[in-house]
Amino acid sequence: MAILATSIVSGCAQKQAANSEQAEGSNNRVLVLYYSETGTTKTVAQELQQQLQADIEGIEAVEPYSGNFQETIQRSQRERESGTTPELKPLKSQIADYDVIFLGYPIWFGTYAMPIATLVKANDFAGKKIVPFCTFGSGGLNTSSEDLKKALPKASIQKGYGVRTARVAAAAKELNRFLIENGYKKGTVDKLSDYSAQQPVTEQDKAIFDAACSSYQFPLGTPVTVGQRESAESTDYQFTVKSRGMDGKEGTSTIFVTVGKEKDAKPEFTEVVR
Secondary structure (H helix, E strand, O other), rough: HHHHHHHHHHHHHHHHHHHHHHHHHHHEEEEEEEOOOOOOHHHHHHHHHHOOOOOOEEEOOOOOOOHHHHHHHHHHHHHHHHHOOOEEEEOOOOHOOOEEEEEEEEEOOOOOOOHHHHHHHHOOOOOEEEEEEEOOOOOOOHHHHHHHHHHHOEEEEEEOEEEEEHHHHHHHHHHHHHHHHHHOOOOOOOOOOOOOOEOOOOHHHHHHHHHHHHOOOOOOOOEEEEEEEOOOOOEEEEEEEEOOOOOOOOEEEEEEEEOOOOOOOOOEEEEEEE
């Protein structure tokens, strides 16, 4: 028994040491690489860098975008239509030195911003783990992640993190959970339950949806069904929504809404998944 106990203790100690060594090695080989036009994505990137204690670098276009919404939309639309991408300043970081790259960007036209299109044309990121993170008006994490998978077939695109620009103040807490849950950071968090099965929307559900979404600049549609989950910090809703696109065709989207448990908390919509 003594020999067995010693063996177990020794094995546990070795496993703990190996895990510690692996974590330290991973931290030394993590890069937060991002493009930010207005500074919102940069805020999230800096929070990531701080929590991970990783290296960080911003991507810069040789001809910067103006920061004006309409001008950026017009320029990026011209680039998309012509099949051109903006020239970038050379990176100081050596991609080959890193195992894991957190790749950040704002969402333009439902996917990653044009400077990222240039980046992925010039780098195949072969053998690298790519963790997307993005900022958006309504959504785009899922579509941009799929586009990265197509553009970088030699890389391993991991589950990503996205946050609405209007909710960027919530990024620090959400990133803490995201990093711990996905093994990039040590710590513990309470496991979130699954959403309940979808049920027809009640008047109370509709009021919560309207309070969260009615101030958004574009119509988000009509909620039809909803699932719900509870956590120590919030009540979360998963709405199935019917809407019409610009082409007039009816479509279905999923809209996530959260209501904090603090006094006077207001419903906030966190993401649209189309």
